[in-house]
Amino acid sequence: MPWLLFLVNVVSAMTSANEIADYFRNCLSSGSSVYLTSDPASVNATTPRWDLWSAPTYIVAVKPALRGDVQKVIEYASQKNIPFLTTGGGHGYSGTLGAIKDGIQLDMGNFNTVFVDADKNLMTAGGSLRFRDVAAAAHAKGKSTTIGACSCVGIGGATLGGGIGFYSGLYGAISDSLHSVDIVTGTGELLTASDTENQDLFWGIKGAGFNFGSVTSFTYRVHDQPNGGMVMNADMTFTGAQNASIWEFSKTMLGTQPPELSLVFAMRYDPEKSDIAIIVNAIYAGPLEDGKALLEPLLKLEPTNVAISYIPWKDAPDTAVYGITKMTCASSYTYVPHAINLYDINVEALSELTKHVYNVTSTTPAVQGTLFTFTQYASQGFRANSDANMTAKGRVGSSFPYREPTVFVQIDGLSFDPSSVDALDAFGNEIRAQLLELSGQNHLELYSNFARGDEGAEAWYGTENLPRLQALKARYDPKGLFSFYNPIGGGKQED
Numbered sequence: 001m002p003w004l005l006f007l008v009n010v011v012s013a014m015t016s017a018n019e020i021a022d023y024f025r026n027c028l029s030s031g032s033s034v035y036l037t038s039d040p041a042s043v044n045a046t047t048p049r050w051d052l053w054s055a056p057t058y059i060v061a062v063k064p065a066l067r068g069d070v071q072k073v074i075e076y077a078s079q080k081n082i083p084f085l086t087t088g089g090g091h092g093y094s095g096t097l098g099a100i101k102d103g104i105q106l107d108m109g110n111f112n113t114v115f116v117d118a119d120k121n122l123m124t125a126g127g128s129l130r131f132r133d134v135a136a137a138a139h140a141k142g143k144s145t146t147i148g149a150c151s152c153v154g155i156g157g158a159t160l161g162g163g164i165g166f167y168s169g170l171y172g173a174i175s176d177s178l179h180s181v182d183i184v185t186g187t188g189e190l191l192t193a194s195d196t197e198n199q200d201l202f203w204g205i206k207g208a209g210f211n212f213g214s215v216t217s218f219t220y221r222v223h224d225q226p227n228g229g230m231v232m233n234a235d236m237t238f239t240g241a242q243n244a245s246i247w248e249f250s251k252t253m254l255g256t257q258p259p260e261l262s263l264v265f266a267m268r269y270d271p272e273k274s275d276i277a278i279i280v281n282a283i284y285a286g287p288l289e290d291g292k293a294l295l296e297p298l299l300k301l302e303p304t305n306v307a308i309s310y311i312p313w314k315d316a317p318d319t320a321v322y323g324i325t326k327m328t329c330a331s332s333y334t335y336v337p338h339a340i341n342l343y344d345i346n347v348e349a350l351s352e353l354t355k356h357v358y359n360v361t362s363t364t365p366a367v368q369g370t371l372f373t374f375t376q377y378a379s380q381g382f383r384a385n386s387d388a389n390m391t392a393k394g395r396v397g398s399s400f401p402y403r404e405p406t407v408f409v410q411i412d413g414l415s416f417d418p419s420s421v422d423a424l425d426a427f428g429n430e431i432r433a434q435l436l437e438l439s440g441q442n443h444l445e446l447y448s449n450f451a452r453g454d455e456g457a458e459a460w461y462g463t464e465n466l467p468r469l470q471a472l473k474a475r476y477d478p479k480g481l482f483s484f485y486n487p488i489g490g491g492k493q494e495d
């Protein structure tokens with residue numbers, strides 16, 4: 001009888017969840033917590049997932065307190081063949097995560113301290129901290145570090161994919177500031193990776209770090225705050241008709257923008273105005289008047305709205321784009337991502353694309369939640385930390401491949417209505433393909449942390465990096481335990 005079979009399945013799943021939970025309760029240190037996910041208490045006690053799309057499912061959530069506890073969780077899951085996922089800030093959204101069914105959430109929430117040693121210019125952050133935590137700590141000591149655009153995103157997950165943010169023009173990728181990490185690898189080893197220890201692993205962690213283990217702490221080099229810790233945040237709104245001038249500005253800036261300046265061009269359909277709205281956000285880590293002068297070509301276009309403020313850098317993520325990212329932090333979304341890197345701006349083709357976006361979004365309510373963002377930083381920071389330059393300094397380079405002027409394009413399919421998902425997905429896919437075609441590039445490349453999950457390891461990590469990364473995988477995670485978030489391949493999960 002099917003219902004009987006169903007009942008048996010449910011009971012056996014519950015039993016195995018109980019077995020797992022009991023095992024961890026017995027063997028983990030007293031500061032650890034273990035939850036059955038069927039227990040409502042687990043919801044508030046563990047890090048929620050931001051994206052509701054392609055979500056992994058868990059039967060047990062564990063919050064280890066010590067590195068040795070993390071090791072026990074990994075070893076047990078490995079022995080019992082149970083899929084698990086390490087989570088930090090909960091903002092990872094790649095569709096590859098949906099492959100985890102009835103797994104274990106290895107929630108790093110107890111690794112939550114941050115310490116800034118101002119004399120040594122080092123900051124050590126636990127594996128679950130968010131941009132806002134490290135920004136507040138560094139700023140309080142007069143230091144700065146690269147953080148991303150949304151204060152609630154985990155700096156750990158961002159770092160492991162490379163990490164990009166408004167200080168990237170100065171300091172490069174977030175992972176370029178890494179001094180060392182403490183990691184429990186897929187082989188169960190407790191290792192430190194740095195310029196002097198396990199150097200090859202350190203190289204892989206800085207860009208493809210999801211693939212090798214659970215990181216309990218990240219130590220970053222921090223810098224004296226530029227411009228006394230103040231930045232200009234400028235938000236300007238333009239109409240759809242002005243799009244060509246905006247792309248023109250983006251093109252002029254690509255490769256020439258000063259390291260202190262970061263730019264985001266965000267475009268969406270505004271149903272109230274029945275028009276495309278383009279918001280340009282500029283963050284400038286220098287004197288206010290200098291920042292405004294750089295934006296003169298845009299201000300001359302007479303934006304329909306201008307908001308310029310001069311604020312501590314730690315507050316930039318919550319202020320940027322009229323504070324919209326602060327709002328997106330507040331709740332979970334159904335979010336279907338697509339992304340592509342562009343290395344040049346083709347003004348004419350992008351104007352055509354904008355027209356197409358208008359035509360589709362103005363007539364198709366299901367895709368009106370699509371937000372297009374084009375993010376560009378100066379390349380000095382990225383170049384200074386390239387493999388070649390780091391090797392020349394006797395330090396370990398990085399597997400984050402995007403060192404030349406790059407526009408990180410995201411096609412964010414956002415909705416509160418799950419029934420829009422297919423339409424958003426199809427539209428995002430179509431626009432990504434059009435961007436690839438207009439770019440003239442012969443293959444897709446993108447920042448792995450912006451991935452939908454269908455692009456493949458070469459697109460995320462770079463063709464040249466893959467053999468070295470796969471060799472690291474064979475060494476540090478031969479069973480492929482860490483293969484659910486944009487996997488580099490070579491592990492059991494792909495076999």
Ligand SMILES: Cc1cc2nc3c(=O)[nH]c(=O)nc-3n(C[C@H](O)[C@H](O)[C@H](O)COP(=O)(O)OP(=O)(O)OC[C@H]3O[C@@H](n4cnc5c(N)ncnc54)[C@H](O)[C@@H]3O)c2cc1C
Nearest residue numbers: 087088089090091092127148149150154157158163164215
């Ligand atoms: C609203 C929003 C804004 C964003 N803005 C930026 C930005 O400005 N710059 C940028 O670079 N990225 C940005 N991202 C992308 C972000 O870097 C990724 O989503 C990242 O994976 C989030 O990390 P997390 O710890 O919050 O997420 P989680 O879902 O907790 O982790 C994502 C993955 O990282 C791995 N992971 C996380 N912590 C650990 C750990 N301690 N040890 C081992 N593995 C770990 C796991 O594989 C996990 O599946 C943004 C994402 C969102 C949703």
